[in-house]
Amino acid sequence: MQAELLASTTFEVQTGPDPSPTILKLAAHLRRKAAMGEAPTPPATPAAICLQSKHDARIITLEVDRDSIRLLDGSVVDPKLTLEISFGQPLVVSQYRVAARSGTNPDLEKYLRQILAPVEADWTEIARTFWASHGNRAHMPPRLVLQSATGETYILGSPDAAIELRISGNVEALVDLCTGHTQLTAALVKGLLFAEGTWEAINAMNAACLREGLGAHTKPAPQQGLPV
CATH class of the missing domain: 3.30.1050.10 (SCP2 sterol-binding domain)
Structure with a gap:
């Protein structure tokens, strides 16, 4: 399963010193959306999102499937497909932008926008x-x-x-x-x-x-x- 994910479209995400709070906040957000009946629709095929620290180049990978988002170990990042997230403070997403659009997986890009945009602080x-x-x-x-x-x-x-x-x-x-x-x-x-x-x-x-x-x-x- 992991090999299939890493062979699929992969996005690199730049985070602050510790990517772990990103996962925690994203998970909490998805739980709230699901409780309100507003959970975003996942992509039709599994994919991987790579979270990479700007400070120590450490990479962690999230497996995105129709029913879950899970943590994987290791990743292969396609440099052509980059989604950057800049953290002004711990646990606060200050802004994000798509640096390069994916011509092969627009559904995944739409899904990432759905799940990441609401994580931003007011x-x-x-x-x-x-x-x-x-x-x-x-x-x-x-x-x-x-x-x-x-x-x-x-x-x-x-x-x-x-x-x-x-x-x-x-x-x-x-x-x-x-x-x-x-x-x-x-x-x-x-x-x-x-x-x-x-x-x-x-x-x-x-x-x-x-x-x-x-x-x-x-x-x-x-x-x-x-x-x-």
Whole structure:
């Protein structure tokens, strides 16, 4: 059975230092979906998903069948078919993208999208974590207003502040911003996000995104004249 799986279409998945939490969170998600009668439909034929650590190149493999997802040992990764998942924090999926599409197994790709997309943390929780780490930095606006393309608005900082930075766009772009995968000015140039605010606030947001991307999560001590 394992040989058949490894000969089938295989996706490589990049994870954080320990891929194991990925399996635990994915399993919990599938249990919840099944309990609600919303479990995604597996592919018609068995396949394998490889989870590979970016830090130590360790690989674990998940067997995907119609009735289960099980852990296998060892794998053979086809480099032409890559599904990347980037973890900003342990157990929190910050974003994912299909780097190369499979022309031979579109059903498997659709299934992976179904099971992986809902594992992502809620975008407002990601934004809250970002603000907790960086909202107190120098020149950050006292209020940050984020609005998704669906109209959902999330306000961070002081609700009564006269100065604010307002950013709008699709959820994926907002998540990339708050996890340090892109800077605000780059997203503005590409038309992925739109912003209203001072250049000082935009530059401060850029610096915060850069720190987040580098893993500098330490929150500084409150500075005089800045919101706490």
